[in-house]
Amino acid sequence: MKFVVIGGDAAGMSAASRAKRNWPDLEITVLEKTMDVSYSACGMPYNIADPERPIDDLVVRPADVFRKKQGIKVLTGHLGEKIDRQKQNVHVISRDGSSFEIAYDKLLIATGAHPILPDLPGFDLPGIMALKSLEDGRKIKQYIKDNDVKKVVILGMGYIALEMCEALRALNIEVAMVKPRATFIPWLHPEMADMVKNEVESNSVKLYPGHKILHAEQSKGRLKIVCDDLALTADMVLAGVGISPNSKIAADAGLELGLSQSISVDKMLKTSDENVYAAGDCADAYHVVTGKKTWIPLALRANRSGWAAADNICGKQVRLEGVAGTAVFKVFNLEVARTGLSPKEAAEAGFDPAFVTIKSRSRAHAHPGSKTIQVQMVGDKKSGRLLGAFMVGEEGAAHRINAAAVALHNHMTVEAFSTTDLSYAPPFGPVWDPLLTAANQLIKEI
Amino acid sequence: MKFVVIGGDAAGMSAASRAKRNWPDLEITVLEKTMDVSYSACGMPYNIADPERPIDDLVVRPADVFRKKQGIKVLTGHLGEKIDRQKQNVHVISRDGSSFEIAYDKLLIATGAHPILPDLPGFDLPGIMALKSLEDGRKIKQYIKDNDVKKVVILGMGYIALEMCEALRALNIEVAMVKPRATFIPWLHPEMADMVKNEVESNSVKLYPGHKILHAEQSKGRLKIVCDDLALTADMVLAGVGISPNSKIAADAGLELGLSQSISVDKMLKTSDENVYAAGDCADAYHVVTGKKTWIPLALRANRSGWAAADNICGKQVRLEGVAGTAVFKVFNLEVARTGLSPKEAAEAGFDPAFVTIKSRSRAHAHPGSKTIQVQMVGDKKSGRLLGAFMVGEEGAAHRINAAAVALHNHMTVEAFSTTDLSYAPPFGPVWDPLLTAANQLIKEI
Structure with a gap:
């Protein structure tokens, strides 16, 4: 059987490896348009923060290891450009200009996502x-x-934008962040958002939310981001306004798309x-709280859905119930974590949400070094x-x-969650874990 | 209605406060044999480690606050000595030598537990x-x-013994630990135990497991612990060989006892x-994994069972499904955590256990500062x-x-747990959380 994978990062290489382990005789070809496979994309801000470390430190397993040790045909610099579902083949364009068709019995689309660049004048300038x-x-x-580079303007204030902002400050680069939304x-x-905002600003980052971006231009050898009521000059501009699934190849082949133009897949991918099959950032997922489709492109889901797709292709019958939307990021000295739905998302999904926000401590009463933890819990x-639960x-x-995430997978009530036996020792938290304190409060509201 | 509580620490004061909030007219009397109520017992090793901090830092709420702000009659220095269930009263002995009876409609026994001192000659010497x-x-x-004090011998190597060992080393006191079991x-x-052992020994602590303790004696102004094949001299001896429930008052009153002589309670306490009712370290609990009775005296259960007992006394009908045996302790630079059953405990409970142990990392691939995490997972x-799950x-x-603990409360399969959506960011772990890696491995064994 011929198994072709389009895209050689988290989902694609997880799938290829897993399929080969499942079924050593399988003929597997991976088409990767860049020259890199299997790297820690999420590690890039931390790598960029350290000029001494080569970026290739982030490569988990080089293409040659997949080729020589696992017998997977990895074609880097090869773009899977078009799928012919009737003929069951993929049209491939190589970096050297040649092109060819490769036949498949089973195909996995793992094309990932691409960052959104503002569709505005000047955003093709070098340095953006x-x-x-x-x-x-x-x-x-x-x-x-x-x-x-002495100054960078970052467009957007999402988690990648914030991680990059920290990385640039570590390099002592001046940072301003701007976005249209207030x-x-x-x-x-x-x-809780204010807690994060204060942390960012106290690290000498200028935040400009609520400014409509109009265009970019070059000005005296530097870049200028022009907003409706503001202009920011920089040596480099980083767009961190979000990502969009690489689903055009699927749409062109007539495959069904879902939310945000992601490729629609069932629980077997x-x-x-x-x-x-489709897996990783290009594909959608079910949300374990709403039971409905969602598109939350994150690394664990990419790896896991790659595995599951491979298992199903090999006849193993693996179903993934879905994601809880669990995510965490670090920004300077703060940890920001979430799982499940915010009150607004919950209302939109048809729930009748109640929530509490509480302040607790990261260590026990009277234990030195204790810090504030804020929790929002939604029921x-x-x-x-x-x-849902949110922590800063x-x-x-x-x-x-993660304790709340596992509870979401099990459709626990707030009351049942409030009686779970969580760990306690003075260096690690109060007797009542902040999550339990939030749950105890939330019970009163629902 | 008259509500009497015997014992004024975690369970007792939680119950008294909760009952008063539930039912402001309730007449509540707490009998506490010591002069202290409501303190963080678990914080003591960390307080002892710091000579500058008064021990009273650990008091969460002084007795007078319960008395004046909450209208709870707190009798410190008063021992609840005997229960007359026919007459519904408690015989009380005061520190001043007087004694009296106090009548109850509802009674809560929250007498806690006492540390076990070896029943061997010399263990009543001063300094032990x-x-x-x-x-x-x-x-x-x-x-x-x-x-x-320049040198301490600690009897036992349980978590309190290890926490105290760390505290004493912080005071630059020489420590030797001895126990009969090898x-x-x-x-x-x-x-994983070796990982802990190495950590303790690398902090210049001498460990002597497998030595039968025979007696204690005084020798040239110091103390000597004499074992069958070893004698250890010290300025102070600390017994950390375990605790035993203070259940005599319940047994004398003809109440049913359970495991380890703890007071047997139902899910409503x-x-x-x-x-x-009984709550806290003196009472037993159901184990959410086995569904059977267990006795695991820990702080969260004490607080929670105090609340639940109070709710039930006030007619609220609260059931606690039980404990998962989740516990954590810090010893020097290591965190040691557990939830659920070890393979041995699982076999004893009638399961057919399989387990894996894996090594993972505390941070992502190539992220600086990453440390080894070892996980044992049992299915x-x-x-x-x-x-069960164990981590060091x-x-x-x-x-x-805690993610595994919540899974245990929900009777999750290892396979279902392996598909949970746990958080990921490079500073906090690998893409596959160590728990998920363990679960992925364990699936193959079961």
Whole structure:
């Protein structure tokens, strides 16, 4: 059997490796348009922060290891450009200009996503960059070095934008962040978003939310981002306004698309064509809280859905119930974590949400070094179900959130969650974990 | 209605406060034999480690606050000595020598537990101490100061013994630990127990497991612990060989006892007498994994069961499904965490256990500062259920364990747990959380 994978990062290489382990005789070809496979994309901000570390530190397994040790045909520099579902083949364009067709019995689309660049005048100027692939990271790192970058304007204030802002400050580069929307982190409770905002600003970052971006221009050898009521000058501009699934190849082949133009897949990662699967940032998923489709492109889902697609292609029958939308990021000294739905998202999904926000401590009463942890917890008034949890704190948010995530997978009520036996020792938290304190309070509201 | 509480620490004061909030007219009397109520017992090792901090820092709420702000009659220095279930009263002995009877409609026994002192010659010598109450902590702290303690022998190697060992080393006191059993931490996989052992020994602590203790004696102004093949000299001896429930008052009153002589309670915290409840370290609990009774005296359960008993006494009908045995402790630079059953405990409970131990990292591939995390995960071959998880690492064990704990409350299979959406960002872990890696491996074994 011939298994072809389009895209050689998290989902694609996870699938190829897994399929080969499942079925050593399988003929597997991976088409990767860049020269890199299997790297830690999420590690790029931290790598960029350290000029001493080569970007290739982030490569988890080089293409040659997949080729020689696993017998997977990895074609880097090869773009899977068009799928012919009737003939069951993929039209491939190589970097050397040649092109050919490759036949498949089963196909996995793992094309990932691309960063959105504002569709505005001037955004094709040199020095305006975005971060998604390792090639992007390599270019940014080189650009900073070659151009002695002293100031960067970041468009957007999402988690990648914030991680990059921290990385640039570590390099002592001046940073300003600008975006059209007035709210700093819209999915976070205002008080908790303020905690993050203060942390960012106290690291000498200038934040300009609520400014409509009009165009970019060159001005005296520098770049200028012109807004309706503001102009920001910089040596480099980083677009961090979001990403969009690389689903054109699927749409062109007549495959069904879902939310945000992601490729629609069932719980077995199958598209609307039974011989074609999709996994990773290009594909959608079910949300375990709403039971409905969602598109939350994150690394764990990419790896896991790659595995599951491979298992199903090999006849193993693996179903993924879905994602809880669990995510965490670090920004300077803060951990920001979420799982499930915000009150607004919950209302939109048809729940009758109630929520509380509480302040707790990261360590026990009287234990030295304790920090504030803020928690928002969301529940459903009708069913009593836990719907979401959000945490911000200097320590103890990143892993704590997982207890709530597991509760969401199990459709626990807030009351049942409030009686779970969580760990306690003075260096690690109060007797009542901040999540339990939030749950105890939320019970009263629902 | 008259509500009497015997014992004024975690469970007792939680119950008294909660009952008063539920029912402001309730007449509540708390009998506490020591002079302290509502303190963080678990914080004592960390307080003892710092000579500058008064031990009373650990008091969460002084008795007068309960008296004046909440209208709870708190009788410190009053021992609840005997229960007359027919007459519904408690015989009370005061520190001033007087005694009286106090009548109850509903009674809560929250007498806690006491540390076990070896029943061997010489263990009543001055300088041989144990740590449980704040009075114990006060005495130990004073003894160290007054006697210029340079060397301590700790009997036992459980978590309190290890926390105290760290505290004493912080005071630059020489520490030797001795116990009869040859295995260092019997419930931990040998490889993980070795990781802890190495950490303790690398902090210049001498460990002597497998030595039968024969007697204690005084020798040239110092203390000597004499074992069958070893004698250890010290300025102070700390017994950390375990605790035993303070259940004599319940047994004398004819109430049913359970495991380890703990007071047997149902899921509503009721004893075998419908007017008498028990909560905290003196009472047993159901285990959410086995569904059977267990006795795991820990702080969260004490607080929570105090609340639940109060709610039930006030007619609220609260059921606690039970404990998962989740626990964590810090010893020097290591976090040691557990939830659920070890393979041995699982086999004893009638499961057919399989387990894996894996090594993972506390941060992402190529992220600086990453440390080793070891995980043991236990599952049931028959049902596929997750039964337990154990973690040791320099960072990231304490809160991670809670995800597995919540899974245990929900009787998740290992396979279902392996598909949960846990958080990921490079500073906080690998894409596949160590718990997920363990689950992925364990699936193959069951």
